[in-house]
Amino acid sequence: MSLDAAAYFPDTLASASDVDAPASASSPVMVQPNSGSASPAIAIYSPLRESTDEDLLVQVGKGSKEALSVLFQRHARAVLSIARRILRDDCEAEDLLQELFLFIFQKASIFDAAKxxxxxxxxxxxxxxxxxxxxxxxxxxxxxxEELDEDRLTGHQGRISIDGLAGRALLEKLRRELSPEQIQTMELHFFEGYSFHEIAEKTGRTFGSVRNHYYRGLERLRSHIFPGKRITK
Structure with a gap:
């Protein structure tokens, strides 16, 4: 494993696959998920840092740990923030962060840039x-x-700023994949921060109808990421 990759991998990522050499006393320190950065003394420039996320995922699909480390640097903070807001448990959030990037390392080849x-x-x-x-x-x-209140978890105070984090690509995907009602519901929820109750008032639909449009839309989107798995309400 390169110094750059080792410096930015969480511990479980570094140990989850074969490494190029055994660890030694001089091995670089692994970054911890809650630290968000590695020591400047061991951060080494890599041309991969100039690559797009899409190109990096292609490289990760070919087994590049260095490309994964660059993706981790770029997106770990956002992923951890999402996990903390939804799970409200730092340990669980950090576990999810590591599990997600391990999944990316193993399954990056399923990413489709056309979507x-x-x-x-x-x-x-x-x-x-x-x-x-x-x-x-x-x-x-x-x-x-305590009941899982997804309206509160993903509403105005805890919403995921997909627009800010990932640009408008997801919005365009929504337009291609979803019905007009699903598009409107998910635009209002994701991008404008309205809760399900607020969307119901704004659109004149019932709360149940809004939830239905949201979950059906989310299921259609997720089917492209996790084929064969369904979202249950």
Whole structure:
């Protein structure tokens, strides 16, 4: 593994696949998910840092740990922020961060640039995985009986700024894949920060109808990322 890759990988990523040489006392320190950066003393310039996210994902699909480390530098902070807002548990959020980038290392080849940007793919996966993990933890009563309120989790105070993090690529994808009602609901929810109740008032639809449009739209989007898996309400 290159020094650059080792410096920016979480521990589990570094140990999850073969490395080029055994660890030694002089091996670089692994970055921890909550630190967000590596020591400047061991950060080495790589031409890959000039690559687009899409090109980096292609390289990761070919097994490049260095390309993955660059993606980690770019997007770890945003992924961790999403996970913390939804899970409200730092340890769980850090675990999800590492699991997501390990998944990217193993499955980057399924990314399709024709369906959206690399950044939107990573952010959407972070959102879907965090919601799934929250559901699982709620089922296991991790939150002391508190119900999963996705309207609150993804509403105005906790919404994911996909527009800011990943540009307008996801919006264009919405227009191609979803019905007009689904497009309107997800635009208002994702990009303008309206809660489901606010969308219902604004559009004249029932709360149940808004939720239905949202989840059906999210399912159609997610089917491109996790084929064979469904979102359950």
């Amino acid at each position: 959206g940007s690399g950044a939107s793919w990573i952010i959407q996966m972070a959102y879907c995985r965090a919601i799934d993990r929250r559901r699982y933890l709620s089922f296991r009563q991790h939150y002391n009986g």
